[in-house]
Amino acid sequence: MVYDCIIIGGGIAGLQAAIQLGRYQHKVLVLDDAKGRSSMCHCYHNLLGWPDGVSGEKLRSLGKEHALRLGVEFEEQRVETVEGLDGEFCVTTAESHEFSGRKLLLATGIKDNIPPFKGLLPCLGKSIFVCPDCDGYEILDKPALVIGSGNAGASMALTLTYWTEALTFINQGKGEIDAELVEKLVGKGITLVSNEISEIHTDCSALKGVTLDNGERIDCCFAFLAFGGNKPNTDLALQLGVELEANKHILVDPRTKMTSVENVWAAGDITVHSEQAAIAMGDGIQAAIWIHKSLLES
Template identity: 80%
Template sequence: MIYDCIIIGGGIAGLQAAIQLGRYQHNVLVLDDGKGRSSICHCYHNLLGWPDGVSGEKLRSIGQMQALRLGVQFEKQRVEAVEQTGGLFCATTSTSQQFLGKRVLLATGIKDNIPPLEGLFPCLGKSVFVCPDCDGYEILNKKALVIGSGNAGVSMALTLTYWTDALTFINHGKGEIGADFMEKLVGKGIRLVSDEISEIHADCSDFMGVTLANGDRLEFAYAFLAFGGNLPNTGLALQLGVKLDKNKHIPVDPRTKMTSVENIWAAGDITVHSEQAAIAMGDGIQAAIWIHKSLLES
């Protein structure tokens, strides 16, 4: 079977595109391994229509059901390679299955740099956060930890002073802190802890604090992570000859979301730094509209 469009990535952007293309009655396949960042966020707090928040898992589940009703097909597989041949795109998965499509939408997102500390992942989106624009409000006038490394961690702490002045930064990653960053840190009254974390304390999704390598325990109900080095998942884009920017994200046409290669689109976190679910939705639907237009012209 030759699909009208193969969507690689079944997160927020990919699902929104799938729904729109399904409403156009195109034959659409979504390939996703279920390991995207939306699958580990246990609560989005800033989305229209969800005043009490919604988990990435629930949002994805609802989106998949909505797309399935429109005839969209799903395969829970990791795509290892994509190539263009004979005017079509061939996606090969880790199980060596191959799928052919007339168009490709890359919605592969980014991988957050999260330290392998047991207890962190159940708290993500609930009491441990990665995005100050999304979740800074959650610590309004509350004390909070910033767990990070070097200047990236200091930058996060400085940003969070908009919501609270009760901040402690743990330089767990031992990154170097520049003199100007240190001056700002001191100027804002942010406590600096240079020791590593030996243990995370949490009760399910409720963060409770940390124990440092020196044995000291710090009790906090909220934390932000800031290690820098988040990685855009652009390996497939490189295989297809898609142009990347200096930060390894994919530049797209602002109107159509097409990449530098004809008939290849990109949407969501892989294209921008805002890393907002609402923007990913907008990207997905915008790309789908122009994919539809291109199919009509072919």
């Protein structure tokens, strides 16, 4: 079987594209390993229609159900290789299954740099955050920690002063901080802690505080992570020779979302640095519209 389009990545962008292509009645396959960042976020707070927030799991579940009703097929498999062959694309998974498609959409997202503290993951999106634009409002006038390293952590702390003045920056890893940033931290009244965290304290999804390596405990109910080094998942794009931006995200046509390789599109966090779920949805539907136009012409 040759699919009209294979979508690699079943997160927010991939699912929205699948729904739109399903509504066009195209034969679509979504390949996803269920390890993307949307599966880790336990609450999106800034999406239209969800004033009380919605989890990534809930969005993904609803999106998949919607797409299945439209005839879209799903396989929970990790893609290892992809190549163009005789005007089609051959996609091979870790399970050695091969799939062929006329068009290809990459929605592989990014991998966040998250420290491996026990109990941290259930708190993501609830009491521990990574995006100030998404979740800065959640700490409005409340004490909060910034758990980060070096300039990335210092910059995050300064950004968060828009919402609260009660900030403590824990320089985990004791990364180097530019003198100019240190001066700004002091000027904003941000407490700078050079001792590292030995343990975080949580109750299910609620942060309770941290213990430092000197034995000191800091009680706090909210934290932001800021280690820098988030990695765009571009391995498959590179196999196809897709052109990347300087920041390693995929370069796409702003109107069509097509990459530099014909019949290969990209959508979502892999293409932009805003890392917003709403933008990923828009990217997905925009890419799908142009994939449909391309299928009509071929």
